[in-house]
Amino acid sequence: MTGASHVGASHVIVGGGLAGGLAALALADEGRGARVTLVESGAGLGGDGEHTWSCHESDLDADARGLVVPLVAHRWPRQIVRFPGRARQLDIGYLTITRERFARVVRERLERAGARLLFGASAVDVSDRRIRLADGRVLEGAVVLDARGPDRRARGACGFQKFVGLEVELEDDGPWDVPVVMDASVDQRDGFRFVYVLPFSRRRVLVEDTVYAEDGLVDAGAFERRVHAYVEAHGARVARVLRREMGILPLPLADEPGGGALAIGYRGGFFHGVTGYSLADAARVARAVARCETLEHTSRALAALGQARAGQRAFQRLLARLLFRALPPPARWTALARFYRLPDATIARFYASRSTAFDRARVLVGRPPAGLAWRRLLGAAREAA
Numbered sequence: 001m002t003g004a005s006h007v008g009a010s011h012v013i014v015g016g017g018l019a020g021g022l023a024a025l026a027l028a029d030e031g032r033g034a035r036v037t038l039v040e041s042g043a044g045l046g047g048d049g050e051h052t053w054s055c056h057e058s059d060l061d062a063d064a065r066g067l068v069v070p071l072v073a074h075r076w077p078r079q080i081v082r083f084p085g086r087a088r089q090l091d092i093g094y095l096t097i098t099r100e101r102f103a104r105v106v107r108e109r110l111e112r113a114g115a116r117l118l119f120g121a122s123a124v125d126v127s128d129r130r131i132r133l134a135d136g137r138v139l140e141g142a143v144v145l146d147a148r149g150p151d152r153r154a155r156g157a158c159g160f161q162k163f164v165g166l167e168v169e170l171e172d173d174g175p176w177d178v179p180v181v182m183d184a185s186v187d188q189r190d191g192f193r194f195v196y197v198l199p200f201s202r203r204r205v206l207v208e209d210t211v212y213a214e215d216g217l218v219d220a221g222a223f224e225r226r227v228h229a230y231v232e233a234h235g236a237r238v239a240r241v242l243r244r245e246m247g248i249l250p251l252p253l254a255d256e257p258g259g260g261a262l263a264i265g266y267r268g269g270f271f272h273g274v275t276g277y278s279l280a281d282a283a284r285v286a287r288a289v290a291r292c293e294t295l296e297h298t299s300r301a302l303a304a305l306g307q308a309r310a311g312q313r314a315f316q317r318l319l320a321r322l323l324f325r326a327l328p329p330p331a332r333w334t335a336l337a338r339f340y341r342l343p344d345a346t347i348a349r350f351y352a353s354r355s356t357a358f359d360r361a362r363v364l365v366g367r368p369p370a371g372l373a374w375r376r377l378l379g380a381a382r383e384a385a
Contacts, residue, residue: 009037009116011289012141014123014131016040017047018097019265019282020147021106024115026067026290033113037139039131041122045106046099047149050167050245052198052206053102054179055279057093058348064283071105073098074200082183083337092348094179096198097279123148128261128295143295146263150250157253159324160216161276163196164223165208167242173202174236182340184333186230192323192332195230204242207231212323212332216248249276253321262298264289269306272353273316274323280352312353315360339363 011027013020016038024038042048057075060068074096081088110117125132130140176199184194191213198206209226224244231238249266251273264270264285271278288305292298323332340347346359355363 009139009141010035011143011145012037012039012131012139013145013147014039014126015047015147015149015265016042016045016117016119017051017147017149017265018053018102018279019149019268019270019285020145021045021102022067022282022286023145023147023264023289024110025106026286028109028113028115029067030290032290033110033115036110036113036115037118037141038110038115039118039121039123039133039139041120043119045103045117050243051099051247052096052165052245053279054094054096054198055277056348056351057095059277059280059352060095060283063287064280067283067286068095068097068279071097071102073101074198076178079179079181081181081340082185083333083340084185086337088340089178090181090344090347092344092351094181095279126261143289143292143298144261145289145298146261146267147265148267150248150266158250159191159212159214159253159320161210161212161247161249161251162216162218163208163210163247164218164220164227165196165206165245166224166227166238167200167204167206167245168231168238169240169242170203170205170231171237171239174199174205174231175234176205177202182336183230184336186226188330188333191329192336194333194336195227205231205236206245208245212251213329214324216250218246218248220244220246251276251320251324253317253324262295262302264302268302269313272351273313274319275351277351309353312355315355316353319363 010032013024013036020038024036027033027036072095076094078089078091079094081090107117122134123131124134126144126146128144129142130138131144132138176197178199180195180197182194182196186193186195190211193211196208196210200206207227207230209223228238265282266278270281270285285302285305288301289298292301323335327335342362346362349355349359
């Protein structure tokens with residue numbers, strides 16, 4: 001079929017991961033699913049490999065909530081953070097979507113809506129109105145959305161959040177009943193390190209070892225050994241490993257445009273600049289593009305969303321610079337420990353990219369974290385400006 005062209009789709013979405021799947025789902029909700037073509041290089045929805053996507057319940061506005069909640073596999077009413085000598089419970093709900101549920105629910109709803117799903121199809125050229133696949137086929141649409149995830153070709157200064165997670169079955173009930181979204185009481189190495197725990201049940205737990213570092217290199221074996229050691233240190237024993245997941249998320253330290261033709265999701269810059277969370281942004285973007293009829297209308301809507309969060313993005317970029325450039329690696333955890341002394345509402349607004357001017361002042365003003373001199377702070381601020 002080299003050179004064959006498929007014409008007639010209102011939307012061609014490249015990438016069937018979180019952002020692309022939600023965009024297709026939102027279009028189906030608007031009654032336009034029959035004219036959607038979703039192109040995914042892997043064998044199914046959810047992208048390559050195993051994934052979970054999470055967010056704080058307060059990250060979602062009412063519009064995004066309606067899109068996300070049917071996909072949620074697990075919800076907890078609170079969460080915990082830990083630092084050396086200190087732990088804190090946050091009374092903020094936490095939601096998780098598993099790849100299995102995402103793939104099943106989104107596929108069922110898109111197929112009912114009449115969407116065209118192409119799996120095992122790699123795009124080699126993507127523009128505003130057409131894409132060319134590796135097998136030579138050309139797909140055209142009124143709007144092409146590039147949702148292929150993080151662009152691995154770093155276009156500017158960035159740090160990396162990298163993690164390896166194991167979903168394990170325990171021999172007996174474990175000690176976790178709510179998420180530990182950040183346990184930084186562990187040994188610090190490479191940069192800022194913490195362990196993330198999602199207890200799907202008392203015996204089925206996802207444990208991720210996470211590091212904020214200057215490079216995107218991952219020794220998966222070393223990360224997995226640390227996960228096993230963490231589980232054992234908490235008095236639990238792994239009966240078997242159910243699945244593995246790995247992520248390498250670039251965190252830009254300077255402003256840069258998204259790549260691709262009308263890029264959405266992580267590729268389009270729609271993610272939290274410090275935490276890497278992208279679920280709430282993906283849902284908001286999906287709702288916005290689904291209400292647009294033309295390429296021009298969609299482009300304006302995406303630009304408006306980007307402009308609306310420009311101040312939040314600049315603030316997050318500054319904090320990322322402070323973390324990666326102003327603090328020495330062994331001391332980076334102190335910045336987060338200081339942040340988590342703030343009120344729940346301030347923390348929730350930060351995660352939701354809705355920090356007020358007063359919130360930003362509370363984060364930045366006061367005695368700097370250990371290891372951060374005012375000279376370095378001011379230098380990082382000038383670079384981020």
